[in-house]
Amino acid sequence: ACADNKDKPTYVQDRFPFKEFFSDTPQPVFTGESFEKDMRSAKGCFRHLKTMFQELEECRAFELLKSTADRANYLMTKQAKIVAMTCTHAALKRKDFLQLGFKYDNLLMEESAQILEIETFIPMLLQRQEDGYARLKRCILIGDHHQLPPVVKNMAFQKYSHMDQSLFTRFVRLGIPYIELNAQGRARPSIARLYNWRYRDLGDLPNVKEDAVFHKANAGF
Known part of the structure; x- marks a missing residue:
């Protein structure tokens, strides 16, 4: 028409x-x-x-979901694009996540070099498999295995079971390909020289050379 x-x-x-x-x-x-x-x-x-x-x-x-917890669970499982939590919370709430049908494709873990292997593994298992296949497609671990390892107070577990090794460190030792940053931007070059020997070809970002705050040492430090 x-x-x-x-x-x-x-x-x-x-x-x-x-x-x-x-x-x-x-x-x-x-x-x-x-x-x-x-x-x-x-x-x-x-x-x-x-x-x-x-x-x-x-x-x-939301007309049917009256409690704050139910509404939060709905938003997390149906609307949220990014869900942030600690490894401890993931371990405590794993059963609840499975019951809710929580689904995710990507997992990003920060400071993973300071986390126990089991604490790294549990967040990978917060959802049920679909048709026998895991939905998780990508796992990104960010950390520095040259810094402090996971804290294990039991000396027997720490020394004889090697529980003070993170999954991140294990992957590095096994030769899994990884991306290593070669520049730092948080300390003056004179301070960075105290530890840059531990890293391969570690340089300085332009800001630590150009910004005035990095030109002088902290007199009270």
Whole structure:
């Protein structure tokens, strides 16, 4: 019908079904001067309405979920793009995550060189397998195995069971390919020389050479 009435400038304006809804816009939605211009405006209005219904659909679950815990679980499993937690929390709540059907494709772990192997392994198992296959596609470990290892107070476990070795350190020792940063930006070059021998070709970022805060030593330190 629209193709047969392109010669009528007011055709879209006369037949648009939601004129009352858009009646409070700062400028009139339709001018009635051009069929093409009014058609673009009508399509924009329909896109706006579609977005509104999508947002309502996302919020509809809150009509049934009354408690804060239920709403938080819904947001985490259905809406959240990034979920942050400690390894300890992941271990304590693993059963709850499995019951909720928690799903994720990527796992990013910071300071992984200071975490026990079991604490690194548990966050990889917070979801059920789908058709016999693990959903997890990517695991990224960030850390520095030259710094402090995991703290194990029991000396027998630490020395004889080697529990003071993180999974990150194990991978490095096994020769798993990894990316090593070769520049630091948190200390003056004179301080960095105290430990840069421990790292391969460790240099300095431009900011530690150019920023005034790095030019002088801390007199009270």
